[in-house]
Amino acid sequence: MHEKIFLSRGAFERLIHDIIYMEEEKEELLEYFSVKSPERAELKQLIENYIRQVDLLIRNVKVSSTSENSLPFVIINSEVGLYSLDNNFLTKVRIVLPLHNIEEQDIPFLSPFGMTLLLKAVGSEVTLSTAQGLLRYRIDAIFYSSKSPAASG
Template sequence: MSPSLPASGFRERLVRQIVALSEERSQFLDTYFPMPGRERKALDQLLSDYIGAVEKLLQLPDESIPPVVLIGSDVRIAYLNEDSLPASAEWVTIIHPDQAEADENRISFLSPVGKQLLLKSEGEVLTIRTPSGELKVRVESVRHHQDLSSAIESGQAES
């Protein structure tokens, strides 16, 4: 089993997460983007892509599941500098929008950073576009120790 995956119940938690996303999809879309438009369509596509990717991961044997960023994951990202200074890094947790807490590095999977990190793999380098500019980052490490299903279910219960 991949060292980033918890030994007990990981698959069950992922299944509960995608079931919750699927069953609550309309309510979720209505809550965060009640009006038809580009943003709602983009969120609907993000949910489809995420559910499809997780379903594919669930088809793999445990030892073959790559460490990818999922809702509920802790992610260590390194900020890559253009100059010769060493890159700085921090841990963030990708969670449901209702659980976001910037001061605790708990970011929504709907935030600009969260959306762009979702489904990325360890070692992947990407340029994240934010309202304040672009950040070049590398996904250093991904941990899935948190109850992944509660990252969706508790947020939905609060909506």
């Protein structure tokens, strides 16, 4: 990733804060799964990859007072514009840390849908398996959220 990413000063500072939080709390997040479960190993790999990708993102950030805070891929505390390929409607979700989902559109990154969306780029198509069947979405936009509950407490 060599393309510059423009973020407001506040968004950039939150991003730094959030990645430090993720690095410090990585082991605690893994405790959501039993030690020998395959999901735990998968989550550990996802978190390590997430930290690497966000570190690279941070190196390419340029602070701008006129930034819309758009991102090249989904990260924690990003708002994701989704287009339903099955029902032709737009919706917006926000990816958050566990226990930080305070609004209806908040999705914890540890949920199946959250893990599916994490690190996906604009234009990516994702599929979610539900009790009602498969739901297909396309990621139309990604913005770093102005509401950031992560690591606030």
